[in-house]
Amino acid sequence: MANYLQDQRKVTTHRLAEMKQRGEKIAMLTAYDYSMARLIDEAGMDVILVGDSASNVMAGNMTTLPMTLDQMIYHAKSVVKGVKRALVVCDLPFGSYQGNSKEALASAVRIMKESHAEAVKMEGGSEIRESIERVLCAGIPVMGHLGLTPQSINKFGTYAVRAKEEAEANKLIEDARMLEEIGCFALVLEKIPATLASQVAKEVNIPVIGIGAGGGVDGQVLVMHDMLGINKGFSPRFLRRYADLSTIINDAVAHYIDDVKTSDFPNEKEQY
Ligand code: KIV
Numbered sequence: 582m583a584n585y586l587q588d589q590r591k592v593t594t595h596r597l598a599e600m601k602q603r604g605e606k607i608a609m610l611t612a613y614d615y616s617m618a619r620l621i622d623e624a625g626m627d628v629i630l631v632g633d634s635a636s637n638v639m640a641g642n643m644t645t646l647p648m649t650l651d652q653m654i655y656h657a658k659s660v661v662k663g664v665k666r667a668l669v670v671c672d673l674p675f676g677s678y679q680g681n682s683k684e685a686l687a688s689a690v691r692i693m694k695e696s697h698a699e700a701v702k703m704e705g706g707s708e709i710r711e712s713i714e715r716v717l718c719a720g721i722p723v724m725g726h727l728g729l730t731p732q733s734i735n736k737f738g739t740y741a742v743r744a745k746e747e748a749e750a751n752k753l754i755e756d757a758r759m760l761e762e763i764g765c766f767a768l769v770l771e772k773i774p775a776t777l778a779s780q781v782a783k784e785v786n787i788p789v790i791g792i793g794a795g796g797g798v799d800g801q802v803l804v805m806h807d808m809l810g811i812n813k814g815f816s817p818r819f820l821r822r823y824a825d826l827s828t829i830i831n832d833a834v835a836h837y838i839d840d841v842k843t844s845d846f847p848n849e850k851e852q853y
Contacts, residue, residue: 585625592627592668594700594722594766600627600799601788607800609790610808612663613639613656617805619663626667628790630802631657631698633672633732638806645731648674650688657696670724671698675732678703678712685712689721702769704730706756710763717764725760727753728794729772742793744773754781761785769802770794772819793819 585608590596600607609628612618613635621629633645635656640647650673657671671692678685689701700722703713713723728743737743744750753773760768767788770778775795782789782798791798803820806812810825840846 586623586666589666591666594668597627597668597767597788598786601786607788607790609800609802611635611802611805612660613805615659615663617663618660618669621805622664622667627800628802629660629664629667629669630702631660631669631671631696632702632804633674634804638804638812644734646675646734648672650674650677650691654692654695657692657698661697668700669698670700670702671696672702678716679705679709680712682712682715685709686715686719689716689723690719693721700724700766702726704732706752707759710759713760713765714763722766723764724790725757725765725768726771727756727760727768727773728770728778731771740772742772742774744777750774750777753777754784757781757785757789761787770798772817793817 597607607627609630610621610626611630611632611634612621613631618629631653633648633653635652636642636645636648639656653671653674657669661669673685673688673692677688685703692698692701701716702724703709703716704726706725706727713725716723729737729740731740734740744753757768765787767790768781768785769790769792770781772793775797778789778791778794779797788799790800790802792802804812807815807820808823810822810827811830813827837846
């Protein structure tokens with residue numbers, strides 16, 4: 582395995598643009614707390630996303646909608662403390678930016694001031710253009726997010742692949758161009774056909790990070806709990822599991838319970 586930590590410089594939005602230009606893939610993963618963020622950063626991750634998927638994997642909700650701005654700031658603050666190198670991006674949660682650009686700016690400013698994250702991510706295209714523009718005007722880098730946008734799950738009605746039909750695919754391409762034009766530094770494409778995603782990555786100059794969008798994009802993002810096998814109930818086709826932490830944790834905890842019950846723990850060396 583290559584060592585991607587040789588370059589110790591802080592990852593910035595500019596460095597991500599350079600990575601796209603020289604064809605170097607961008608690795609992005611979610612994190613929600615200090616300890617995991619530190620491990621992920623030390624492994625050489627380029628971008629750490631404080632995703633509102635915290636709603637699912639940290640809080641146990643069915644959707645991302647219940648997440649509040651205060652909760653996102655709490656998670657982002659913890660992550661930032663553990664990170665030295667990766668760019669930290671924080672999701673603006675549902676209801677904190679749609680439809681009201683002043684509120685969008687106020688929400689983004691709170692994230693930047695209170696958590697020290699370095700960028701925000703916002704779901705949607707032309708519908709939220711004004712909100713994105715206002716956030717960008719304040720000098721806050723924005724990562725776009727198109728395709729399956731989980732904050733709109735009640736409109737979609739399903740987590741199935743998006744933009745399979747021509748009309749939706751055309752709108753997605755237009756939205757991607759618009760996000761580039763107004764100044765977003767990168768774009769996440771979630772769960773869309775691989776051919777469409779790779780077309781978008783060729784058409785825009787900003788880095789395109791995919792999740793369930795095939796290999797023809799500029800980088801990949803996964804939810805940490807899914808790829809580490811903590812969250813075993815979720816197995817979409819696009820997910821590759823890099824560890825089986827749920828088995829490791831279950832075994833370790835069962836072992837500890839057994840040691841306590843049989844008075845094996847603590848032994849003489851483990852006491853004062
Ligand atoms: O909230 C999240 O984890 C995300 C990723 C799936 C891109 O938005």
